[in-house]
Amino acid sequence: MEDGAKFFDEMYGEDGSVRNPYNKYGEWIEDEQSARLSKKVREAETVFRRTGITFNVYGNEQAAERLIPFDIVPRIISAQEWARLEKGIKQRVRAINAFLHDIYHRQEILRAGRVPQNLIVGNEVFLPQMMGVQPPGNVYTHIVGIDIVRTAENQFYVLEDNARTPSGVSYMLENRETMLQMFPELFSETKVRDVSNYPANLRRSLAACAPPKCEGKPVVAVLTPGIHNSAYYEHSFLADQMGAELVEGHDLRIVNGRVAMRTTQGYAPIDVLYRRVDDDYLDPLNFNPISQLGVPGVFDVYRSEGITIANAPGTGISDDKAIYSYLPDIIEFYTGEQAILENVPTWRCSEPESLTYVLDNLQDLVVKEVHGSGGYGMLVGPAASKQELSSFAKKLKAKPAGYIAQPTLSLSTVPIFTKKGLAPRHVDLRPFVLVSPNEINITPGGLTRVALKEGSLVVNSSQGGGTKDTWVLEE
């Protein structure tokens, strides 16, 4: 990372000129006093604290509630760039849903030999209980977050698909609210596409997937593991914004073949459960028997079409990091088209020749756990010490199928505001996708995560990353 100049910066060209989407913003920030901006930053932090927009960090008792640092420089995407991303994401999400339907029904893709059978059947995120189950509206992934990185003017890669319970959308919404409050003048200068409809769209999209047994207006509830979960704020935020009940497992029970919540007036049935609880914890009778978070029997109600579970159980088989490398084939198989958005080249350590390559080049690669998330347990080769490299190599040899490796990408940078002025930092992008039986809806923009430490490529909030407001410009 010693040579910072090689990275593509989204705001400034190599000659220091401001790139097109940032034209107006560049003029604005040039005229701004650094002192005023510093004051605004402090104000924003006060607002976040008062609003309680915090997240919990696992394994860190002292900082039990932390703010995700917010940077005031927006990340700006042109209308043309977005149009291409949107098209690529739609294609990908459509393929993911077709793949899930196939995997849990006829498994044509396995028969055709396009994806190896043992990768599915032997995979711990494959849910045999879902075989032959038809989710209401045939939607598996109601909410998807696609992680995208950029390495050059026209080079975007999909880094990860999040098809289980992607989080971060509350930050997308709150970041925009904060920017609107702090710098209203920016938004009258530049036409930025609105994101505030997301909760209403989410509700509509979930309601459109209501199960056959739903009578009248669908009742939607958000299932949270509870107040100690790292994303609890988001769960309550979304429930609030959708006008849905926020429930925990012990509020629910099965009554007359429906999932019902305990209200002050007795038990009332729920039609759509937007669960933010992992598959394993969903139902102690059908999955992990020691789970306290779920509802005994909810999966049986699901199978008899008494409730919609969003996302459907078992979607992890589509965003598993070992499956990821097959996504281009999966897209081609179900859509008959080439993937519009590229995958990052990936070595599957389960394959002996790949493993050899990965072990030989560990210092240049990023190695991830197949089932990991949140940046926990990954190795960033170029940033690791000799000791870290050799101890990771041991783990890798012990369980090769548990890992994949990718080249260290030259992630694009966007400036952040620091005391010494603007400074480039690496970013990624997570657009949020809603899937209903009739449409795929993508909120323009998404969550931009930014590595606040100079040179760092790890953007995860749990690892010290921050966020930015993401602007998609109107045509």
Added chain:
Amino acid sequence: MLGKTAGDLFWMFRCLERIENTSRLIDAGFRIALTRHTSAAEEWASIISTAGAREQFLECHNEFDASNVVDFLLRDTANPSSVVSSMEAARNNARLVRTALTREVFEATNECWMTLKELLKKPVKERELPDALSTIRRQAALVRAALHGTMLRNDIFNFGRIGTFLERADNTARILDVKYYVLLPSISLVGSHLDNVQWDMILRSVSAQRSYRWLNGGDINPKGIADFLILDGRLPRSLAYCFINIVDNLEYLATNYGERHDCHEQANALLDRLNSNTIDNIFEIGLHEFIEEFVADNNALGQQIEMDYRFNG
């Protein structure tokens, strides 16, 4: 509304009410300690009893001296009713029921929590105590203001209010329970200076010393005080006032849900007992007995409400 949400609202406002009441109690005790050095320990002991924390206190302390008592009531997390513990619980409940609160109520609660956390990070020095106590009350008042100014008058509001008034009735009754003897006629005949201080202390602990004076001029007498705190529906911390409001809010729920429960009967019976009583009558049955029974019935009502509206299952 979820039963759990109703329960969390109920407890959120009980805890907020408790914070205010505790700070009033400390205020009253502090004043006595400043003016009556000899009986100070006794006063602090009775304040700890009023807070219902005598056993816990004696587990960690031997003496009822000012700094121990104040710290125990304000900051000690081993004391579940301390201001810090109650604030933590209130804010946790607020986070749990965030979807039921307006943004303003949540933010006022959160800000109250942040302010008190900072304020009570270290033991409060004697010279800073009056300021600290008024900050606590002011922050709690801001939450109440947000509640009144922004919340819909629906079941959410009702459960919060019921929590407030049950806690307040309990608090006022406890003050009377611990201090009843200074209000008894036999002792009041003495009319010593000590009694005056005691009476003043009772009024102060419910922030009613000025109201009482408005209504009665300079004539402070024990029967008048008991009457004021138990039966006067104009005093916002009297038992009667609390029960008028509890019954009111329960009636809203009954109308709103189209269903009556045992708790309605119990609350009405308690209100009737207050309405149809005179202070002479209460002294005749025995002030202590009356109050003891009231505390028990008030507790039982809380449990009945919890059951009838399925707070826990």
